[in-house]
Amino acid sequence: MKRRGRVRGYAVADEWQRYSAGMSAQHHHAHDHGQAPPADVALRTQALESVLVAKGLVDPAALDAIIETYETRVGPHNGARVVARAWADPDYRARLLADATAAIAEFGFTGRQGEHMVAVENTAMVHNLVVCTLCSCYPWPVLGLPPVWYKSFAYRARAVREPRAVLAEFGVTLADEVAIRVWDSTSEVRYLVIPQRPVGTEGLDEAALTALVTRDSMIGAGLALAPARA
Amino acid sequence: MKRRGRVRGYAVADEWQRYSAGMSAQHHHAHDHGQAPPADVALRTQALESVLVAKGLVDPAALDAIIETYETRVGPHNGARVVARAWADPDYRARLLADATAAIAEFGFTGRQGEHMVAVENTAMVHNLVVCTLCSCYPWPVLGLPPVWYKSFAYRARAVREPRAVLAEFGVTLADEVAIRVWDSTSEVRYLVIPQRPVGTEGLDEAALTALVTRDSMIGAGLALAPARA
Amino acid sequence: MDGVHDMGGMDGFGPVLPEPDEPVFHAPWEARVLGLRIAMAAHQLGSLDSWRHDLERLPPAEYLSTGYYERWLIRLTDLIAASGLASREEMATGKAASGERGAPPLTAELVPIALGTSGSYQRQTGAPPRFAPGQSVRARNIHPHGHTRLPRYVRGRQGRIEADHGAHVFPDSNAHGGGEAPQRLYTVSFPARELWGEGDHEVRLDLWESYLEPA
């Protein structure tokens, strides 16, 4: 992965490389990356669940059902179906751009963190990127739970400030003439990026197109896959 | 001590009371107050000194002399003499307000963090308060090393934002008609506040006046002592 | 509040580190915390706005040194303690002090309905919009000590109305129990140069009417 030091003259990234290299063993910053929580967090969680179950406040089977929902049923495969249909069906694309909440509900993808959906389309002229600088707002019904990088302080800080540098860290380099539009999710409106349809996909059906749509491409941090790579 | 919750409707202070009360024992924020450093800091310091001495890079007697200087010779008693003379001697006061660096050097109070001194005078109309929001710049030759509260994140954050609330936490309540002027020490210029001379001190000599000048009063976070309290 | 959670434009957090083939959860406890948070929401523990404010009010050093689900765990514990549904001691030990046992409001059968349905944040106020798409506006230079969704990095900066979303629940009020106080919500665009003094991109945010003034 490319480092920020390349982008700017001042070597903030050097700090991180120093820490990553473990040269300063006293200092642990793993939380910033969502890794290595304190050992007691698992125990605290277990104790909390135990007492809430014992008091009849939560049903452990309900917890299982919630977790199973976000591990299997609600995830970026939902959004991929929406995008693939928008690519394949001009009428659907028009409905999606006009009223994304309703168009997405056609698939049954509804619920919390998807109450007010807006679809924004990447083109040869404009590239959209979504962030939530204040917390980690994310369109759950179409993309599931946010990845760690989306919740990371680095992404929240830098997406609105230097999106080209951030995109480069995802391996995405856009031509200078492509305008970048960053959406900071400050309200209950949630944004779904419709990535550009890859070239060479004219013959593919909706199911085949769905396989090309990555999670990152629906945030704007990636591009849809080329058919050969899918 | 009064709490911030009193000043504003939103209960940031409640958080602190909760933590202070130890209701959330997992979370330690003592560092923010400069207390209770990790046990290994002392060991790391000792190891560092040992190796620097062993390599002939530092002289332990020089360290002792530096520490002794700031523990005994350079401290707020220096500034108190400057202020007392300004109260007692109108000519000195005029020199101090015109060129504080030179007027303070008359006492031999010179050196690092006092290269460019400016004296600002509290009056019945204006109250001055000094802070360094970006780090902890402080006029060492006249006041010595800064107290923990001056270096605290709370003071650095709030002095420029809500100085009346901060002053209230020091027990200082100013009349509404007194204008407050906060000096953020962003350059190498250092500010010394000349507090108002207390009433009832007409008969006191310079030495007696010196005893009324507190450190906090020379930062603007306090008032000079009344003679009865000195 | 002007807190460390308001991260737009901040330096010092290092590179963004995407994780290949990232799992939905990195440890079982993360999944349980998510489940507990959602299941406990059935007990009416407060609005999403007050929850966000709970998170952003964590002491700054704690906010920055904990992960997403750990912050949830801390604040969920606090919420439950404040509600009286369980004591801190019970939650720390995992043992219920009394023998009373209720019936969980959220059962496994209800989960699909609970997750798949949710209310709109849009409200009808009848008030006419103060601004229209295309209009120049300035984000006000205000610094509320409470919850706000107006990031520091746009305050005082000039932008343009791009869309009118109708009236939405106003978080600055709702987070503090002040009622929904719905206000017009607009998408506003700002050129990077206006925000940062440099850059060629554009940033768009959804901002409530009282955050804005004509420019």
Add this chain to the structure above:
Amino acid sequence: MDGVHDMGGMDGFGPVLPEPDEPVFHAPWEARVLGLRIAMAAHQLGSLDSWRHDLERLPPAEYLSTGYYERWLIRLTDLIAASGLASREEMATGKAASGERGAPPLTAELVPIALGTSGSYQRQTGAPPRFAPGQSVRARNIHPHGHTRLPRYVRGRQGRIEADHGAHVFPDSNAHGGGEAPQRLYTVSFPARELWGEGDHEVRLDLWESYLEPA
């Protein structure tokens, strides 16, 4: 850099807690760190500006969870390692790897002179001042990634020149080895209402000429 060190106006840090009869040092190690920092300065380890930038570049969570002298210890160790005067392993173990022994440049006899004398930061440039006392100026809305002494809370805000201090070493350049690049330094006053949207006090800062534009 827009870092957590730039604290003016930030919420969430709680009350100010003055300590009655506070000692100069709260533990012996704090005193030793102060002494070591000053004694090692005799080895020409860099400017005060680069030292300040070293401190503010600490990872944000670390900056907020360490105390003043602990931050000094961390960065002094880093500076010495970078200089090659001692290795990290030597500093961690306290044992010198080689038998070479130099003569400390700062002896106890020299301490009064070292502490009592210091150079001016003022420089003669011959350049005429761009602004004059009484003039209205605006702090530029710039966001340098490097060291700067222009706090975020005044950027874009209008103030008034109160004093001209002549040309001073420019930290934004000097911190990065770019030379002293002296610039006119002014005291600038800002009404609280202009900074925060409310309040009746005034804030004054010393700002370099390139931070300012006519208003």
